[in-house]
Amino acid sequence: MKLSEFRFERPEVLQAAEPPEERGLDRDDVRLLVSRRGAHRHTRFSNLAEYLDPGDVLVVNQSATLPASLPATWTDGEFLLNCCTEYGDGVWLVEPRWGPGDPGPLPLSTGDEFVAGGETGHVIGEFPGIDRLLFVRFEGDAGVAMARAGEPIRYGYLEGEYPLSAYQTTFATTPGSAEMPSAARPFTERVVEMLRRRGVGIATLTLHTGVSSLEVECDQLECGCRDVWNPLYPEPFVVPAATARAVTAARERGSRVVAVGTTVVRALETAWDGTRVAPTEGFTRTFVTPERGVATVDALLTGLHDPETTHLAMLYAVAGRERVLDAYESAVDERYLWHEFGDSHLLFAE
Amino acid sequence: MSRVALVTGASRGLGSVLASFLAADGYDLVLTARDPDPLNVVATSLADLDVDVTPLPGDVVDADHRRSLREAAEDLGGLSLLVNNASALGPSPLPPLAELSTAEFERVLSVNTVAPLALIRETLPLLRESGGLVVNVSSDAAVGGYPRWGGYGASKAALDLLTKTLAAEEPDVGFVSVDPGDMRTAMHRRAFPDEDISDRPLPEVTLPFWAWLFGRDPQSVSGRRFEAQSELWESA
Numbered sequence: 374m375k376l377s378e379f380r381f382e383r384p385e386v387l388q389a390a391e392p393p394e395e396r397g398l399d400r401d402d403v404r405l406l407v408s409r410r411g412a413h414r415h416t417r418f419s420n421l422a423e424y425l426d427p428g429d430v431l432v433v434n435q436s437a438t439l440p441a442s443l444p445a446t447w448t449d450g451e452f453l454l455n456c457c458t459e460y461g462d463g464v465w466l467v468e469p470r471w472g473p474g475d476p477g478p479l480p481l482s483t484g485d486e487f488v489a490g491g492e493t494g495h496v497i498g499e500f501p502g503i504d505r506l507l508f509v510r511f512e513g514d515a516g517v518a519m520a521r522a523g524e525p526i527r528y529g530y531l532e533g534e535y536p537l538s539a540y541q542t543t544f545a546t547t548p549g550s551a552e553m554p555s556a557a558r559p560f561t562e563r564v565v566e567m568l569r570r571r572g573v574g575i576a577t578l579t580l581h582t583g584v585s586s587l588e589v590e591c592d593q594l595e596c597g598c599r600d601v602w603n604p605l606y607p608e609p610f611v612v613p614a615a616t617a618r619a620v621t622a623a624r625e626r627g628s629r630v631v632a633v634g635t636t637v638v639r640a641l642e643t644a645w646d647g648t649r650v651a652p653t654e655g656f657t658r659t660f661v662t663p664e665r666g667v668a669t670v671d672a673l674l675t676g677l678h679d680p681e682t683t684h685l686a687m688l689y690a691v692a693g694r695e696r697v698l699d700a701y702e703s704a705v706d707e708r709y710l711w712h713e714f715g716d717s718h719l720l721f722a723e
Numbered sequence: 724m725s726r727v728a729l730v731t732g733a734s735r736g737l738g739s740v741l742a743s744f745l746a747a748d749g750y751d752l753v754l755t756a757r758d759p760d761p762l763n764v765v766a767t768s769l770a771d772l773d774v775d776v777t778p779l780p781g782d783v784v785d786a787d788h789r790r791s792l793r794e795a796a797e798d799l800g801g802l803s804l805l806v807n808n809a810s811a812l813g814p815s816p817l818p819p820l821a822e823l824s825t826a827e828f829e830r831v832l833s834v835n836t837v838a839p840l841a842l843i844r845e846t847l848p849l850l851r852e853s854g855g856l857v858v859n860v861s862s863d864a865a866v867g868g869y870p871r872w873g874g875y876g877a878s879k880a881a882l883d884l885l886t887k888t889l890a891a892e893e894p895d896v897g898f899v900s901v902d903p904g905d906m907r908t909a910m911h912r913r914a915f916p917d918e919d920i921s922d923r924p925l926p927e928v929t930l931p932f933w934a935w936l937f938g939r940d941p942q943s944v945s946g947r948r949f950e951a952q953s954e955l956w957e958s959a
Contacts, residue, residue: 461938464748466931483747484772497747497934501927508934510748607931607956643955655957656935 378694379681381701387708389715390532392539401561404709404716408692408700410723415707418559418717419567421674427572428628430619431674434554434636435577437545440523440537441552445469445489452479454489455526456515457551457583458608463511466500468584474529478505490518503606506584526552526584530712540713549581549609555713556634556675576619580610580636580657585682607656608636612644614652620669621649629671631719635661635684638691641669661687663694672721677704677711692720725800729753729792729846731783731839732809734761736908737860737926741806742776743769744930748937751775751799753792756809757782775799783809783838793845802849804937807839807882808860810875815913817871828874835878840885850896856941859886861900861948872914883948890946897941903929904952924952932956 393403401419409424416423425431445454453473458466469479481487486495492513500506511518525540542557543565568575583606620641623630632638642661644653645668660683661667667690678684688697700720709716728745732738734756742754746769756762759780766778777795781788796802811834813827839859843850850857864876865883883900890898905911907923932951936944939958949956 460931460934464934464938466934483743495747498744498930499927501925501930508930607935653955653957655955657955659954 376681378689379685381680381698381705383680383701383705383711387705387711388530389710389712390530392535392714394539395533395535399561401559401564403559404707405559406700406704406707406709406716406718407721408696408703408718409721411696411699413700413703415703419561419564421564421719422567422571422573424719425568425571425573425631426629428574428623428626429631430574430576430623430628431568431631431633432576432578432616432620432637432641432670433542433544433557433560433633434580434640435544435546436550436554436579436581436636437542437548438525438537438540438550438553439548440519440525441550442524442526443490443518444522445487447481447485447487449480452477454487454509455551455584456519456523457506458581459515459549460508463515464497465509465511465515466506466583467509468506473527473531476505481507490515490522492518531714544577547579549579551584552582553713554580554582554634554636556636556717558713559717560633574619574623576616578610578612578616578637578640580608580640582636583608605658605660607658608639609656610636610640610643611654612640612650612652617644617650617652624669630669631672631674632670633674635673635675635687638667638670638673638687642667645669661690663690665690667691667722671723672719674717674719676713676715677701677709677718679711688720691722696720725751726803727751727753727796727799727801728804728806729755729796729802729842730806730808731755731842732860733778734758734765736910737903737906737929738806738808739765740926740930741808741933744933745804746772746774746776749774750804753777753779753795753799755779755781755783755788755792783807783842784833786841789838789842789845792842793849796846796849801853802846803853803855804858805843805846805850805855806858806860807842808858809838810835810860810910811878812910812913813874816916817875817914819871820873823874831874831878832881835875836881836885839882843889847893847896851893854895854897854941856897856899856937856944857886857889858936859883859898859900861886861902863902863904863950865900865902886948887946894942897943897945899936899944899946900948901932901936902948902950904950928952 405418407414441456443454453470455468494509494511497508540553643657643659728750733742733754813831862879864872865879886900906926929951
């Protein structure tokens with residue numbers, strides 16, 4: 374895939390700089406673009422159930438967002454330590470930044486000691502190919518540091534500082550994500566109830582997201598980030614047996630499986646054994662591309678993704694490049710908002 | 724509890740990358756390789772990290788050397804991780820099996836299969852005591868049946884089976900085999916003497932896998948065979 378295949382015009386202004394609640398809306402008042410059979414319909418997220426059939430199964434990510442951004446110090450000054458992925462036994466993959474809109478790089482290297490959220494840690498090594506991501510070991514408990522001093526990871530395009538609750542979805546039960554699995558953010562009790570009444574099933578899995586800031590900041594080829602296209606960034610996930618069964622059963626009876634978010638596609642594709650979705654637990658490095666194909670889902674409900682980001686490859690895999698870019702043109706025309714507090718897109722494969 | 728790792732084949736490639744990662748993570752190390760100079764270079768490069776590093780040059784097929792490796796680990800306080808990484812490729816370029824001499828095949832088996840088991844046996848009391856982990860470095864050649872890789876592949880296939888069997892026999896210790904995948908190493912260059920292998924990733928590409936593996940409880944992964952560069956690292 375060439376980077377040029379992932380370019381489209383999206384005016385800078387079409388970004389949600391604040392949660393819809395700040396604009397006096399409910400979460401489910403965001404707009405919903407439904408792309409199906411070559412046509413694009415514009416509606417509200419609260420009408421989602423109208424576009425699904427009885428028996429369809431929505432698969433949602435129940436990962437909850439961590440207060441993963443820690444104030445930190447080392448001998449040369451203060452910085453933010455954004456905790457990305459827990460590897461176990463005190464080891465974390467982290468991204469140190471000067472600030473929300475100022476990524477660095479910071480001159481931290483192997484062996485350096487720091488204090489983050491009151492807990493001491495040291496640098497073990499660099500993530501291969503992405504210099505700004507470091508492996509560190511906390512001597513104490515990173516969870517304690519987060520509870521004490523952590524904030525949700527924030528980026529420069531946001532207008533204000535919103536509380537952790539703004540970064541949780543209604544399905545969030547299992548803390549572990551560095552960034553909100555934002556596709557499910559517009560779901561409310563009202564929407565869930567309407568789906569239930571319509572006979573749409575909801576199954577859960579867990580995939581803890583890492584930081585996506587690499588993509589957000591490196592969406593210009595000229596930025597010099599040599600690993601902007603490295604997608605093989607491992608994330609922990611669990612596809613429970615009940616969800617594996619629900620997905621397999623839906624496929625067998627001809628109902629649709631709708632992934633809520635790219636994280637769900639990644640988890641289900643990793644758990645696909647060639648004939649069915651199997652209960653699976655581990656770390657996934659799966660990169661879903663058109664060449665690889667998508668076997669497990671019939672539609673993807675997700676936000677709007679930036680130009681030149683790897684998530685687009687997954688959207689192309691689900692619905693084809695032409696259809697996705699056509700949908701995005703329609704979204705731009707209609708002034709949809711991008712990013713985690715923005716509008717929503719239901720993209721069907723057929 | 725003290726964390727001590729023993730890494731064989733630690734002077735170059737994957738072995739030296741692992742040694743650096745483990746030292747930075749606070750493991751005291753016993754390192755071995757046949758050639759003393761590059762081994763000492765690796766050990767010296769770790770001097771700034773706050774850990775004890777004992778470089779012991781020698782051949783893992785030598786029983787006396789294996790004993791001294793075990794004694795060096797004891798001097799550091801025990802053993803919680805053994806990485807059997809030292810491997811013999813065989814002749815370069817790799818010959819088809821019909822042309823692989825018995826002597827060459829025996830050398831490959833001695834280094835890749837017999838010596839790792841002997842080193843495990845030598846250190847097993849220490850590993851039982853720590854509830855430690857044994858990593859046997861394998862290869863996709865162990866399952867491939869690739870032309871010219873028969874001798875090396877057979878030695879690694881046997882190592883995989885030893886790993887699985889030990890996992891079943893020794894419930895207090897974790898045993899895994901790991902296929903690190905294609906990497907730009909001296910061994911890979913010897914295997915493909917006429918090819919440009921610069922498209923292969925450096926052995927550092929496997930570090931996220933090792934960080935993941937070492938973060939797991941050894942018993943929860945015991946008996947498994949992993950591919951460090953695969954899409955899925957499955958723990959349960």
